[in-house]
Amino acid sequence: MIPELGTFSTILALCLALILSVVPMVGAYTGNKLWVDYARPLAKGVFFFLTLAMALLAYSFQTDDFSVVYVAQSSNTNLPWYYKFSAIWGGHEGSLLLWVWIQAFWTLAVAIKSKNLPLDIVGRVLAVMGMITVAFLLFILFTSSPFERFLPNAPMEGADLNPLLQDFGLIVHPPALYMGYVGLSVAFSFAIAALLSGRLDAAWARWSRPWTNVAWAFLTLGIALGSWWAYYELGWGGWWFWDPVENASLMPWLVATALIHSLAVTEKRGVFKSWTVLLAISAFCLSLLGTFLVRSGVLTSVHAFATDPERGVFILGMLIFVIGGSLLLYAIRAGSVKSESSFALSSRESLLLVNNILFTVACAMVLIGTLYPLVMDALNLGKISVGPPYFNALFVPLMSLMVVFLGIAAFSRWKETPVSLLSSKLWLPGVLSVVAALATHWLYSGSIEFWVLLALLLSYWIVFTWGREYLTRLRIRKDWLANMTRQSRSYYGMLLGHLGVAVMIVGIAMVTVFVEHRDARMAPGDQLEFRGYTFIFDGARKVQGPNYVSDMARVRVLKDGQPFREMFPEKRKYTARSMVMTQVALDPGFTRDLYIAMGEELENGAWAMRLQFKPFVRWIWLGALLMTAGGLLAASDPRYRKQDKREAAERGSYA
Amino acid sequence: MKLTLLPLLLCLLSFPLWASFETYEFSTTHNEMRYFHLSKELRCPTCQNQNISDSDAPLAADLRRELHRMIESGYDDDAILDFMVSRFGDFVHYRPRVAPETYLLWYGPFVLLFVGFGAVLMVARNRRLRAAAVQDAQVTDTAEESAGVTPLTPQERERLENLLRQDKNL
Numbered sequence: 001m002i003p004e005l006g007t008f009s010t011i012l013a014l015c016l017a018l019i020l021s022v023v024p025m026v027g028a029y030t031g032n033k034l035w036v037d038y039a040r041p042l043a044k045g046v047f048f049f050l051t052l053a054m055a056l057l058a059y060s061f062q063t064d065d066f067s068v069v070y071v072a073q074s075s076n077t078n079l080p081w082y083y084k085f086s087a088i089w090g091g092h093e094g095s096l097l098l099w100v101w102i103q104a105f106w107t108l109a110v111a112i113k114s115k116n117l118p119l120d121i122v123g124r125v126l127a128v129m130g131m132i133t134v135a136f137l138l139f140i141l142f143t144s145s146p147f148e149r150f151l152p153n154a155p156m157e158g159a160d161l162n163p164l165l166q167d168f169g170l171i172v173h174p175p176a177l178y179m180g181y182v183g184l185s186v187a188f189s190f191a192i193a194a195l196l197s198g199r200l201d202a203a204w205a206r207w208s209r210p211w212t213n214v215a216w217a218f219l220t221l222g223i224a225l226g227s228w229w230a231y232y233e234l235g236w237g238g239w240w241f242w243d244p245v246e247n248a249s250l251m252p253w254l255v256a257t258a259l260i261h262s263l264a265v266t267e268k269r270g271v272f273k274s275w276t277v278l279l280a281i282s283a284f285c286l287s288l289l290g291t292f293l294v295r296s297g298v299l300t301s302v303h304a305f306a307t308d309p310e311r312g313v314f315i316l317g318m319l320i321f322v323i324g325g326s327l328l329l330y331a332i333r334a335g336s337v338k339s340e341s342s343f344a345l346s347s348r349e350s351l352l353l354v355n356n357i358l359f360t361v362a363c364a365m366v367l368i369g370t371l372y373p374l375v376m377d378a379l380n381l382g383k384i385s386v387g388p389p390y391f392n393a394l395f396v397p398l399m400s401l402m403v404v405f406l407g408i409a410a411f412s413r414w415k416e417t418p419v420s421l422l423s424s425k426l427w428l429p430g431v432l433s434v435v436a437a438l439a440t441h442w443l444y445s446g447s448i449e450f451w452v453l454l455a456l457l458l459s460y461w462i463v464f465t466w467g468r469e470y471l472t473r474l475r476i477r478k479d480w481l482a483n484m485t486r487q488s489r490s491y492y493g494m495l496l497g498h499l500g501v502a503v504m505i506v507g508i509a510m511v512t513v514f515v516e517h518r519d520a521r522m523a524p525g526d527q528l529e530f531r532g533y534t535f536i537f538d539g540a541r542k543v544q545g546p547n548y549v550s551d552m553a554r555v556r557v558l559k560d561g562q563p564f565r566e567m568f569p570e571k572r573k574y575t576a577r578s579m580v581m582t583q584v585a586l587d588p589g590f591t592r593d594l595y596i597a598m599g600e601e602l603e604n605g606a607w608a609m610r611l612q613f614k615p616f617v618r619w620i621w622l623g624a625l626l627m628t629a630g631g632l633l634a635a636s637d638p639r640y641r642k643q644d645k646r647e648a649a650e651r652g653s654y655a
Numbered sequence: 656m657k658l659t660l661l662p663l664l665l666c667l668l669s670f671p672l673w674a675s676f677e678t679y680e681f682s683t684t685h686n687e688m689r690y691f692h693l694s695k696e697l698r699c700p701t702c703q704n705q706n707i708s709d710s711d712a713p714l715a716a717d718l719r720r721e722l723h724r725m726i727e728s729g730y731d732d733d734a735i736l737d738f739m740v741s742r743f744g745d746f747v748h749y750r751p752r753v754a755p756e757t758y759l760l761w762y763g764p765f766v767l768l769f770v771g772f773g774a775v776l777m778v779a780r781n782r783r784l785r786a787a788a789v790q791d792a793q794v795t796d797t798a799e800e801s802a803g804v805t806p807l808t809p810q811e812r813e814r815l816e817n818l819l820r821q822d823k824n825l
Contacts, residue, residue, distance in 0.1 A: 238709070243704055353779075361767045365763075368763055385749050387750070388695070388749060389749050
């Protein structure tokens with residue numbers, strides 16, 4: 001009964017979403033206020049019924065209702081309750097439901113938070129979001145319903161959640177990532193609404209900005225969580241594999257990063273409007289493309305849980321419709337857009353355009369690299385592999401160039417910046433970066449490594465240029481504290497984001513170059529020493545977990561000869577699926593991680609062990625967290641709401 | 656349907672679940688570094704998308720043994736990669752070779768970058784020329800109406816000042 005109610009609830013949501021995508025849109029065109037007013041209640045209705053559907057699915061999981069195919073595939077009576085909860089998005093059907101629920105959530109958020117927007121724009125935006133909801137709900141109901149049943153013979157026991165997914169990472173990574181992916185649909189809907197209404201102006205950019213910032217922040221967080229999860233869960237100690245699925249999330253991120261910068265120019269200066277709209281459309285289309293690549297099984301990937309080619313056809317159709325439709329609309333409408341101001345080659349506008357070029361080229365590079373083997377294969381040109389060596393070789397120079405411009409941009413001004421001003425402000429940070437980079441490198445390690453030196457140079461470049469710019473702002477008046485609090489939240493958000501880039505660069509270079517590892521056969525009592533740490537293997541014993549049995553090793557760690565820590569890596573065998581998994585032992589630290597993974601059991605109680613020393617690896621995710629915080633802080637700037645209110649008031653008084 | 660579906664699903668989840676590795680001895684640390692480097696550049700031919708260092712497939716283990724043997728017998732990196740490619744095809748190497756069919760892959764992004772920077776130059780120049788042209792027109796025609804601009808009324812001017820003041824800190 002409960003699963004049928006779930007299906008029913010999903011169908012009701014579909015009906016409401018259908019009305020949502022038609023009635024307010026028609027109302028906006030015919031000027032019928034009553035019809036447009038339907039948009040907000042309908043958005044709430046869709047969200048209500050999808051929340052109900054999620055709750056019913058959660059109930060089926062918690063009550064071990066294995067007559068539901070999806071529950072039987074990805075749960076088990078022995079699974080702890082919190083994994084029974086996160087198992088909702090552990091497979092294809094449920095993750096789509098999560099996707100569309102988040103879509104409904106964003107639609108609701110726009111409906112509630114758009115009090116100050118012109119009604120016809122609200123109607124159009126919500127209608128476009130309704131259309132996206134309709135497409136995904138059709139996909140769920142026709143090809144991948146999580147409420148399908150095994151009837152009349154239901155299994156007694158479920159197949160269990162993939163052990164890899166029985167982890168805190170699964171609880172947080174997909175929702176955060178989807179918040180980002182789907183959040184881009186808000187920017188997309190605003191862009192489409194602006195194209196439809198023909199009102200592509202600075203106001204449009206200001207409405208989109210906070211939404212885009214929040215979506216971007218969640219996308220950043222989601223990708224970082226995925227990276228962190230892969231790091232400790234897969235047992236290899238890698239944090240980025242250039243896997244197609246990772247690329248699928250990186251591409252929208254790159255374009256969204258270009259978009260948040262481009263929106264700034266469009267809002268402040270009224271230029272690049274059609275380019276910004278194109279970015280908004282591309283960002284969301286790329287997240288759809290990512291879904292298609294991941295869910296259709298077109299790409300072989302280590303992440304490809306439960307893929308199905310037939311579903312791919314549906315997503316492909318949707319993709320062609322969305323991309324084709326929005327680009328057609330763009331082609332018709334964008335030509336009539338006029339820029340409102342001019343700018344010189346040496347100006348903040350140009351530098352932000354360079355940022356956009358570099359990010360879109362990087363995205364194109366990732367896209368080419370990801371799809372190239374597919375195209376080669378389809379054209380019978382042979383099977384090739386495009387992997388980390390290719391992506392690193394092209395991505396690193398592009399991003400390094402980006403950071404160089406990022407520093408220059410700190411002192412650029414709108415419209416025109418004299419080159420003499422730039423050079424007078426930049427030489428000191430430049431010299432300081434070189435000195436500081438050399439000194440830091442020399443202090444950390446005697447030998448000079450090119451990549452580390454470059455990374456330190458770029459990081460210091462960001463810190464010193466933006467630091468100097470910040471100091472200049474603090475010196476405007478005598479009172480430093482007042483100067484500090486006078487700066488807007490969007491400004492601090494930007495500083496935080498850029499600081500995050502600097503921190504992340506250090507982490508990436510340090511862990512890549514100075515990682516040290518030992519693969520060793522260790523018998524009880526054996527010890528191994530490197531990087532000032534001594535690892536003593538005390539042997540392994542059997543441990544019984546809730547739904548697994550494990551060999552748990554004990555490794556005592558001495559630091560400079562003094563007892564420091566005990567670490568317990570495990571090798572777990574999950575009973576329901578008889579799958580073996582490595583549970584690594586980690587000793588996280590600000591400047592280094594100790595990382596122990598167990599390999600095979602050898603003779604006489606000896607084990608193959610992989611011990612790793614990973615310097616500054618935490619800085620990668622710390623950088624991403626700073627960027628996330630920056631994005632959220634910028635979005636929370638009260639000026640967006642204040643200006644909207646002012647405009648609304650003015651509109652009211654003119655009407 | 657029924658339970659027959661479950662084993663099938665298990666097969667679909669052919670995910671590598673543990674890092675597998677041997678404990679090879681190397682004559683020099685340089686050789687050891689080469690081993691780690693090359694084992695990350697070679698793709699396991701039977702896996703979904705993994706290098707031979709991370710894979711636990713039997714074939715990956717064979718390739719690791721072969722790689723270790725070749726390094727210790729004194730082959731250089733190119734010879735080892737050539738050997739692997741001749742045996743398993745281009746598929747085995749994560750760094751595609753530069754050949755006519757991969758020109759687009761290797762050089763495409765640089766062409767895009769070049770075009771992009773060209774576009775920045777063009778856009779900035781055009782904007783400036785257009786701005787200059789508009790200014791000229793305004794100067795020679797003397798009348799602002801000809802450019803479709805009407806002068807601000809005192810009230811509008813006051814509103815503009817207010818707006819500018821408010822925007823100053825942003």
